[in-house]
Amino acid sequence: KQEVTQIPAALSxxxxxxxxxxxxxTDSAIYNLQWFRQDPGxxxxxxxxxxxxxxxxxxxRLNASxxxxxxxxxxxxxxxxxxxxxxxxxxxxxxxxxxxGAGTQVVVTP
Amino acid sequence: DTGVSQNPxxxxxxxxxxVTFRCDPxxxxxxxxxxxxxxxxxxxxxxxxxxxxQLEKSRLLSDRFSAERPKGSFSTLxxxxxxxxxxxxxxxxxxxxxxxxGSTYEQYFGPGTRLTVT
Numbered sequence: 001k002q003e004v005t006q007i008p009a010a011l012s013x014x015x016x017x018x019x020x021x022x023x024x025x026t027d028s029a030i031y032n033l034q035w036f037r038q039d040p041g042x043x044x045x046x047x048x049x050x051x052x053x054x055x056x057x058x059x060x061r062l063n064a065s066x067x068x069x070x071x072x073x074x075x076x077x078x079x080x081x082x083x084x085x086x087x088x089x090x091x092x093x094x095x096x097x098x099x100x101g102a103g104t105q106v107v108v109t110p
Numbered sequence: 111d112t113g114v115s116q117n118p119x120x121x122x123x124x125x126x127x128x129v130t131f132r133c134d135p136x137x138x139x140x141x142x143x144x145x146x147x148x149x150x151x152x153x154x155x156x157x158x159x160x161x162x163x164q165l166e167k168s169r170l171l172s173d174r175f176s177a178e179r180p181k182g183s184f185s186t187l188x189x190x191x192x193x194x195x196x197x198x199x200x201x202x203x204x205x206x207x208x209x210x211x212g213s214t215y216e217q218y219f220g221p222g223t224r225l226t227v228t
Contacts, residue, residue: 004152042222098155099155
């Protein structure tokens with residue numbers, strides 16, 4: 001059974017700092033890995049998807065890396081802004097089903 | 111296309127009552143998924159459909175839960191004889207069908223239905 005761990009559980013940074021969010025998973029037999037953002041009481045917004053054959057994916061200030069063999073993915077957010085405050089979830093895709101970690105709650109202070 | 115929609119957004123019910131939620135996926139998305147999320151946790155997979163066929167159900171989906179996707183379009187999730195432990199956010203997602211190469215497409219989530227059982 002896929003187990004997903006996200007570290008740290010919570011993170012508070014001043015505006016402008018770079019964010020590094022870590023995700024580890026136990027089963028490397030994945031199709032892809034998605035990173036999501038969730039605002040309080042809301043649904044999930046997809047940020048990035050990395051296919052299992054890729055090492056990295058970038059979108060604007062976001063960059064995600066994937067090391068499938070070691071079961072790790074990292075999400076980097078450059079030059080953080082207060083609007084980046086949210087919970088970030090990673091989810092490896094095993095046979096079309098996403099398995100989620102508990103998320104990293106991020107607060108960016110002005 | 112406005113994305114995945116879910117109705118109702120909030121539902122409060124008394125223990126023992128039946129409830130039904132609806133999900134309308136992005137048009138032409140063959141796959142539809144249901145997840146459940148409790149406070150402070152990530153979503154947990156419940157079940158998924160490819161077109162009208164229900165391909166997998168999690169052990170979390172007890173006999174009181176049933177999901178349908180008639181005609182491969184919208185889907186409904188029904189919970190019978192609700193219990194307080196059913197209180198959660200129920201999330202629906204859709205994606206295009208799996209690539210023939212085995213890699214999969216991005217899943218797009220709806221806003222969720224928050225269920226409170228009193």
